[in-house]
Amino acid sequence: MASNTTKEMLVDLSPVIKVYKDGTVERLFGSPHVPPSPEDAATGVSSKDINISPVVQARLYLPKLTDPHQKLSVLVYYHGGGFCGESAFSFLDQRYMNILGAESKALIVSVEYRLAPEHPLPVAYEDSWIALQWVASHVIEKPGMQKEQWLTEHADFGKIYVGGDSAGGNIVHNILLRAGAEPLPGDVKILGGFLSHPSFWGSKPIESETIEEIEQNFLSKFWLFVYPSAPGGIDNPMINPFVDDAPSLSGLGCKRLLVCLAEKDPLTSRGIIYVESVKKSGWNGEVELVEVEGEVHCFHILDPEKDKAKDLIKRLASFISQ
Structure with a gap:
């Protein structure tokens, strides 16, 4: 009993x-939550937490400056975790952002969007868009508007990037489509976006997959868990950008795109199709694909000291510092 x-x-x-x-x-x-740091001992990157709205928060990262008036690229970053786990305030994300911030010399806004199941999708997408709008709003002069000092003093609003890993990579795709259809405050434009091991799925098998593998795959169950009301279920365009009623990839709202994949990641096949589909869509931008041999999903976050992880982080840093 x-x-x-x-x-x-x-x-x-x-x-x-x-x-x-x-x-x-x-x-x-x-990983457990950790506090921000006035200056990270390993990288020299400073971090602090802010409230973007009553429900959306972020952790900001500022690399060590060589000039007190230095202007930096801005990365609006969306963490992974299947839309239901991890955090902008977690140990793994803090460590990753410190390394990426130091390597890229970019100002990073790591977004703490709300998680399912307490807040089912599309809440995370809405929170992520609110955060990007907030960053862009710093170019507008509006009486009484509170602005974040790091952004007003150091952001180069001509070099705005969005990036994310896993579920965060999926968020980036959807944010870029929205940015292509809706203007940001001050008509700020996104220069580039990176999708690292992005979460895309669907009901139809590709390459060597079987129907049984598709139906039993964790991501199929996961999507219905985090977005139970999704029109079309696992073929909702937000998770399956290849369905007939999905928005055209030609509408991606940026000029440069970097897609990073890992050989042993089950999501890689769809990531490759995504890059091919972007190229065929008529999108007027530059898309690059990086596939790392012998590695697994988000390996560079789990163990950033590996040589291949260091190489990938350097590649991401180079992309967002241009």
Whole structure:
């Protein structure tokens, strides 16, 4: 007989997340939250937390300056975690942002969007757009508007980038489509975007996949968990940009695109198709593909000291510092 203290399970997506009938959410992966640092000992990067809106927060990163009036590229970054885990305030993301900020000499706004299941999609997309609008709004002179000093003093608003890993890479794709259709405050333009190991999926097999593998794949279950009301389910254009009713990739709102993939990542095949589809779409920009041999999903965040991780981070840094 079960103990009275045993909770009834509603959703079990181990080893990632469990949800109980009493509403309790148990996240089984991810790294602990850590505070920002006035100056990271390893990289010299400074960080601080800010409130963008009543519901959206961010951690800002400022590299060590060689000139107090230095203007920097700006990266608006969206973390991974399947839309339901990890955080802009986590140890893994803090370490990654410190390294990327030091390498790129870019000012980074790492967005803390709200997570499913407490806040199902499309909330994360809306929060991510709000954060980008907030960054762009710093070019507008409006009485009484509170501005972030690091942005007003050091941001080069002609060099705005968006980037993300895994679910964050998926967010970047959707943000770029929206930016191509809706103007940002002050008519700020996005120069470039990077999608690192982006999360794309769908109901139709590609290459060596089978229908059974598609249906049983974790991402199929995950998408329906984080976005239960998604029109079209796993073929919603936000997760499957290749369906007939998806917005044209020719509308991506940037001039440069970098897609980074890993050989042993199950998502890589769709990442390659994404790059090919962008090239065929008539999009008027430059797209580059980097595929790292022998590596797995988001390896550069999990172990940034590996040589291949260092190489990939340098590639990302080079992209956002141009």
